[in-house]
Amino acid sequence: MSPVFNFSAGPAVLPREVLLEVQGELLSWHGSGMSVMEMSHRGKEFMQIAAEAEEDLRAVMGIPANYKVLFLQGGATTQFAMVPMNLIRGHASIDFVDTGHWSKLAMKEARKFGVSTHVVASAEDRGYCYVPAQDGWQRDPQAAYLHYTSNETLGGVEFPFIPDSDGVPLVCDMSSNFLSRPTDVSRFGLIYGGAQKNIGPAGLTIVIVREDLLGQTVSGTPTMFDYKIQAEGDSMYNTPPTFAIYVAGLVFKWMQRQGGLKAIEQRNIEKAALLYETIDTSNGFYHCPVEKAYRSRMNVPFKLAEERLDEDFIKEARARNLLQLKGHRSTGGMRASIYNAMPLEGVKALTAFMQDFARHHG
Template sequence: MTRVFNFSPGPATLPEAVLRQAAEEMLDWHGSGMSVMEMSHRGKEFMSIHAEAESLLCELMGIPAGYKVLFLQGGAIGQNAIVPMNLIGRTGRADYVVTGDWSKKSAKEAAHFGEVRIAASSEEGGRYTRVPAQAEWQLDPKAAYVHYCANETIGGVEFFWTPQTGDVPLVADMSSNILSRPVDVARHGLIYAGAQKNMGPSGLTVVIVREDLIGHAMPITPSVFDYKIQAAADSMYNTPPTYAIYIAGLVFKHVKSLGGLAAMEAHNRAKAAVLYDFLDKSGFYSNPIQREARSLMNVPFWLKDAALDAAFLQGAQARGLVGLKGHRSVGGMRASLYNAMSIEGVQALVAYMRDFEAQHG
């Protein structure tokens, strides 16, 4: 069996060790005689899987007391509505910082539930290439929360600092960089993330919410989306995405075995440096993102001549490099370098890019 180097933005590559363990346990999990897929979510077997996954995540991220971890469904796009339904009713308004397509969509969705202000935006000519400095932000002290996207998957713009919002709770979409490096959870009121980048398969959404922010849901909020109801039921108000939680637990255990989030950051910075260093020295490829905001997770780049895009992708596939096509809204290429991508994969990509440039430059 030959595995490709998968640069897809999500669902993304998973650690091979995790996939092998899941394969070994597929038919019989720890002598239970059944697959995790078949277990009752209220049975003792799955309850132990659920508890271990939650415990490992708390350990890895240093989640302090006073927070609830919820394992939900609906993806980050679902949370674009669920967050305001649970939080915006506290004051009726919220601030959003827009640094790319995902935070722009988040703000648009939230506007259905209250008054939404764009506290800062880095959009210039329809493109996003930076993170607005804190001095540019115009924050409303009466906002129910301030929302930002920690890493923009499409545009490749990432926050490397935690915004200061005073007494107003800070909400972060960390779907594409959660577990990639340490984060100060205590400086956030709520963090949410789809699992399909760094944590596991699609279908699972993790929400980390400060307890004082629970219990303010708007009357229109469906019960299954009410953080208070889900927290009281330990994420079991409805059947949770059991197999996705199981895989996430294996990923958490794997990350811990590698040295935790500090080790992940060193690994991810080393990988990204290989690709960015090559891009900076090339006149054939380009990346327009300001250096201090360049994502470690998603690296968009463009060929000098877009007419060569199809040939580039075809040649990459022939060398076992897949998932490199850029998002349809911006074109070009995009290499996603999530935790499970090896440095060997990035080196193979750069070697191919160098060969392609020599042939077509």
């Protein structure tokens, strides 16, 4: 069978060697006679899996000792509520950077908690194709925290910098570029993200939170939504997403074998550069709407000059085993998600097809 390259925005491609590990251990993990899916989350076998997963994530990302790592459920969308529940801490407002779909949804949820959602800067004026320069942000020094989305999956806009928060806790929805490059965790109060892009199966959400921000939830916060309780229970206040944690742990080990985040970042730069070059040198046949300085390395949106060719493009791509290239329903066009596990060969196969398609239909 010819290789299939899956460009889905999520759930997304996983490293093939990790999937083979999962296959080999599916019926009996390390000779235990049990699948990970059958294990008690409080048994010694799974406790070992969970402890190793956290240890390896801390090593890969360089997470300082004064940060808690939580393996939760509910996706990043649930964090739109959990973050304000835990981090408002008596403040009257929250600062947001508005760069598109997901940052807008985070703001919408935060408004439900009786605080002002203050937009420090918005990219709406140019159709969400860039990140506003930080020197023009209108910050509230008394805000509970400053929130931004480091990579907008739909729009393909990525922050090329970590914002300065001037002492206000910095909160980041890092879902779609989590672990795609080195990150100075010490600059953040809290990082969160769904696992289904670069980390593992859907169903797992990772939260990395500084310890001093724990324990001051708003009145009425459900027990399950209290970061302090989750931290004290090692993310096991209830049954956690055990299989997803196990697969994520294997991915963290795979990342270490790849040379860590510096090496992974270089491969991501190479893949993105190849795809954007193909778009930019197509003499207008393809077009990326994102300004060059803010183009995502993970999610590459592009449109054909003639929309009537979209259906043919998808059909012919599928015939060459290039899958999940249709853009989000709200944006149209195409979108190629090239997360860590997408090999360079996959991007080369896509760009070769794009060049052939342009020659035949241009």
